[in-house]
Amino acid sequence: MDTQNPSVPPHAQARPAGNKHPNRAHRTTGGLRHDNTRHTTRFTVIGNHLAQHRELSLLAIGLGTHLQSLPEGAPADIKSLAARFPEGAARIAAALRELETHGYLRRERVRTPTGRIVTRTTSCNQPMAARHPVEVPSRTAAEPQKQETCEESTPHRTREKRAPRKPLPAVPSPAHPAPALLQAAADLLADLHRHDSRLLLSACDTAHLAPGVAAWLERDVTPAAVRRTLTADLPPEGV
Known part of the structure; x- marks a missing residue:
């Protein structure tokens, strides 16, 4: 008979090799992709040694990138x-120490020409170059000056010779060092110079002394009482 039996199943077709099965969804590999547009204005060149640093925290990498993008003379205390970012003074101080x-x-x-003591912050875009500068032949006055590796955050570049700094004294620590408590302590210390201009503390001093102030605040000592204690009976020759 010439008619086909409709009850007979059709012959199975050969399965396409590899991933070419018509019913298989097209798979793409995961991971990051870039959709880049070339910058022509308002950009900063950041080295991968910072952006992909294996030992720095993500906060420190981000803060280092931000500092390198700031213009000369911008505040970096x-x-x-802490006023610019939500992380708080304690975390920012820790990230600065990492950097x-x-x-x-x-x-x-350093002391400014007006006699004020300020903290000068220098952001280095190539730390190894700053640590091991390459010796170059002496140039004449007619030759152009090369751009420095590091960018100062204050316009006064002249450094003054100062005596070696004594190590900071040990301070107590709070029993429960909550971030909010440490931030309140750091804010109190950062505000001291408004009450006595001699108490303009560096970021290192503030981070070191904050746990001691936090220990006082933890014992229900009021910020005003702490401020009075820190600003009273200072030596006339300075701190």
């Missing part, structure tokens, strides 16, 4: 950064 440890930041206290 803990209080200004300092790995050479991306230098902080020093």
Whole structure:
């Protein structure tokens, strides 16, 4: 008979090799993809040694990137950064210490021409170059000056020779160092210079002394009482 039996199932077709099965969804590999557009204005070149640093925290990498993007003379103290970002003074101080440890930041206290003591912050975009400068032949006055590796956060570049700094004294620590408590202590210390101009503390000093102030605040000592204690009977020659 020429008619086909409709009850007979059709012959199975050969399965396509590999991933070419018509019913299989197309798979793409995961991971990051870039949709980049070339910058022509308002951009900062950041080295991968910072952006992909294996030892710095994500907060420190982000803060280091932010500092490198700031213009010359922009404020870079803990209080200004804490006002700009939500992380708080204690976490920002810790991130600054990380950057300092790995050479991306230098902080020093200098006296301005008006006699005021300020903290000068230097952001280094290539720490290894700053630590091991390449010797170049002496140039004549007619030759152009090369751009420095590090960018100062204050316009006064002249450094003054200062005596070696004594180690900071040990301070007590709070029983429960909550971030909010440490931030309140750091804010109190950062505000001391408004009550006595000699008490302009560096970021390092503030981070070191904050646990001691937090211990006082934890014992229900009022901020006003702590402030009076820290500003009373200061030596006339300065702190």
